Amino acid sequence: MPEYTIEFGKYGARGIKGSEAVGRQLDALAGGVASPVDTxxxxxxxxxxxxxxxxxxxxxxxxxxxxxxxxxxxxxxxxxxxxxxxxxxxxxxxxxxxxxxxARYLLRRLNSRGGTRVELHPLNQSQVPRPQQRVLEFRSLNIRIWDRIVRAWAQGDAAALDDAWVDQIVDLGSQWGQYEYVTNVGFAA
Structure with missing residues (x-):
């Protein structure tokens, strides 16, 4: 089983932590005021x-x-x-x-009908030299219980969000470590 990525980007790979991408997507789903606060x-x-x-x-x-x-x-x-x-x-x-x-509204929507399908877009390896590139593919999984993820996001706890996210992506099997960093995580509520 793979461990956490220790030296992400050492060979030029680009991406963000999957939990950060999930937080961004939840923020987008939450909506809010579009005008900047300084206006x-x-x-x-x-x-x-x-x-x-x-x-x-x-x-x-x-x-x-x-x-x-x-x-x-x-x-x-x-x-x-x-x-x-x-x-x-x-x-x-x-x-x-x-x-x-x-948070309650999103949780109800994400958990309904057996969960929500999540699309994982692999990290960008365009700057990685050929010998160090890995074969990565677009993956998807169904997350049935979003409680820990949404709770950590609502509290603004990045470490708890990361732990909750990693607990979900281990369902990808032995390749889950390849999706700790991604270019995007997509889902809808």
Whole structure:
């Protein structure tokens, strides 16, 4: 059984960790505000999302948005503008709260009808010298239980997400180590 890749990219292979690709795909499925946080429209949309209810305000505080209610109201009214550090906090809090809010929905969709088919696109070996290239092929597998993956993603825990992802790809058999790094992971909910 293969072990974790220790020196990824040593010979020029390109790709990302499979768990990171899964996180990106879950973020894409979660959707959200398209405007960047540093634009007025993007900042206001995020602040409205984070302040629309007492539960949302508490979740934003838990996620790291420590500005007082008075300051947030001044931002919403356009009387003041948050500095770069506060914009970063707003973005982090928004992503965290958004993930928590859509996690149940995504989990229900991904687990329905016996799971979800996942497509694994192998890493890019175009820069690897011929003798070091491996034969890689497009693979797919059906993940039946997404609970650990979605929970780790919603909590923003990259290590737990990686562990949960590796536990799923071992179903590929003895070749699972070849798909620890990929160019893309595709699935829909």
């Amino acid at each position: 007025k429209r993007g900042m206001l949309a995020r602040l409205r999302y984070l302040t629309r209810s007492p539960h949302a305000r508490q979740a934003a505080r838990d996620a790291g948005l420590t500005a007082t209610d008075r300051t947030v109201k001044a931002w919403l009214d356009g009387k003041r503008r948050p500095n770069a550090r506060n914009l970063e906090r707003i973005e982090r809090a928004y992503v965290s709260v958004r993930r928590q809010n859509v």
